[in-house]
Every structure is written in C-alpha cells, then in structure tokens.
Amino acid sequence: MEKTISIMLFIHVVAATGALISGALAIILKRNTPKHKPVGKFYFWCMTIVFITATFISVVKRHQFLFLIGIFTYYSTVIAYRALKLKNLHNGQKPHFIDWLIEAIAGITFLGMVAFAVIVYFQTKSFEAIIPFVFGVLGTYGVYRNILKYIHGQTETMYWLKKHIGNMCGSYIGAITAFTVNQSDHIPLNPIILWLGPTFIITPIIIIELKKIKTQPL
Secondary structure: OHHHHHHHHHHHHHHHHHHHHHHHHHHHHOOOOOOHHHHHHHHHHHHHHHHHHHHHHHHHHOOHHHHHHHHHHHHHHHHHHHHOOOOOHHHOOOOOHHHHHHHHHHHHHHHHHHHHHHHHHHHHOOHHHHHHHHHHHHHHHHHHHHHHHHHHOOOEOOHHHHHHHHHHHHHHHHHHHHHHHHOHHHOOOOHHHHHHHHHHHHHHHHHHHHHHOOOOEO
16 A cells, blocks of 8 residues: 555656646746647646545545645636636537536535534534635535526626636646645745745736636626
8 A cells, every 4th residue: 555655646746746837837828829728738637637646645644635625626627627618608508417517526525525624623623624614615605606607607708718717727826735735844934824825926817817808798
C-alpha cells in the first residue's frame, strides 16, 4: 500500500504542477488567442488527474482538507468545462444527462458535507467543523443556482462565457490554496494569508474579466 501511495503522490504532484503552470498560462493568454484552448484543455485534464489522486490519497490517509478542497475545486473545473458545451441554453438547448448527473452527485456530496460538519460540531464542539460546513454550503448554493438555470433557462446571451471564466478561475484559486496550505511548513507566512491570499489576488482578475464581457438580456 505504501508503494501505491507513493506512486499516486508522485502523479499528484506532477499533475498539480502542470495545473498550476497551465492555469496561469490560460489566464495570461486569454480566450481570444489560439493557444488558450489547448492550454485550457491541458489544465482540465491535469485537474482531473489531481482530483482522482487527491481523492485516493485523502481517503487512505484520512486527510479531510485534501478531500474537501479536491471535490470543491474539481466541481468548479467541470462546470467551467461543461459551460462550453451549453452555449445555446438561451435558444432552447437542453442540458445533457451528464449535466444533471454532475449536479446530482455534487448536490448530494455538498449536502453530505454540511450534515457531516453539523454532526462533528455537536459531538466535539470543534471549530474544525467550520471548514466542511463552508465548503458544503457554498457548493450546495452553486448547485442550486445551476439547477435553476437548467430548469428555467438563461436570461442573457453570454452566460456560458461568464460561467466558464468564473468557475475556471475559481478552480485555480482552489488549486493554489491547496498548494499553499499543504506547503505551509515551508512558506514563512501567516496561515490566514495562505488560506485567503489566492482568493484576494485572483478574485479581482475574475471581476475585471467578467466586466469585459458584453452580453445582452433576452
């Protein structure tokens, strides 16, 4: 088992490194350059490998943080990727079965996080329960919003691009946060900075990019 864990950890580190580099390149290159699409695909598949290996390692080693941030981050990655396949929801396009399946699995998982956090808190009174609670609540809200859009349709034309940019950048925030927190022993910064720094740095970029998108209400 130790050998298997070592192999999975090696693959995880290589894929995570690829995701960090390609994610930064995708943001720099932006969507209107020819290289953005292949770099973005490379990022998606790196994150897929990161998610698979992170799930395995976190379950075997009972690493709660790695498990939670892995699920939350990959959900954002998948939603961003699927947004490119759902460009015509405002013209009557219907979500595919895979889209409903993604939301169903994610919804059950995030609700499970909330329930787990509540149970842990009442049993231990530990504030560590806040982490799965926050991940669970934010994830559940995201699923709820997506399902409403699937049922009632879209009300603007470029919703898919906003969702793609917002969720891809969100997943990149998660990837960087996972890296900084896991390397906290080697980074001489306050833990609060490691947890919140990536969000404060990248969120303004997301806002700026979303404001550049010209969309029309239906």
